Amino acid sequence: MKIFITFGQQHTHPHNGVTLDKDCVGVIDAESEEEARKLAFEWFGPEFGTTYPEIDNEFMDFFPRGAIDLN
Numbered sequence: 001m002k003i004f005i006t007f008g009q010q011h012t013h014p015h016n017g018v019t020l021d022k023d024c025v026g027v028i029d030a031e032s033e034e035e036a037r038k039l040a041f042e043w044f045g046p047e048f049g050t051t052y053p054e055i056d057n058e059f060m061d062f063f064p065r066g067a068i069d070l071n
Contacts, residue, residue, distance in 0.1 A: 001036075013048075025063050026040075026048070029071055
């Protein structure tokens with residue numbers, strides 16, 4: 001399953017050669033939302049916004065850099 005995460009307004013995170021920020025949505029592929037949150041905390045500590053089980057095109061209008069696969 002895919003879980004989507006957002007990042008805070010003032011946080012940037014280097015991850016796998018990409019800088020993640022407020023203008024993108026991270027995509028974590030995991031067995032469950034709990035596993036995805038565990039990975040997010042492992043990679044970013046508490047410095048990410050929220051996890052979402054699904055998103056739509058209207059939501060993505062707020063993230064000009066689009067969705068970025070994290071694993």
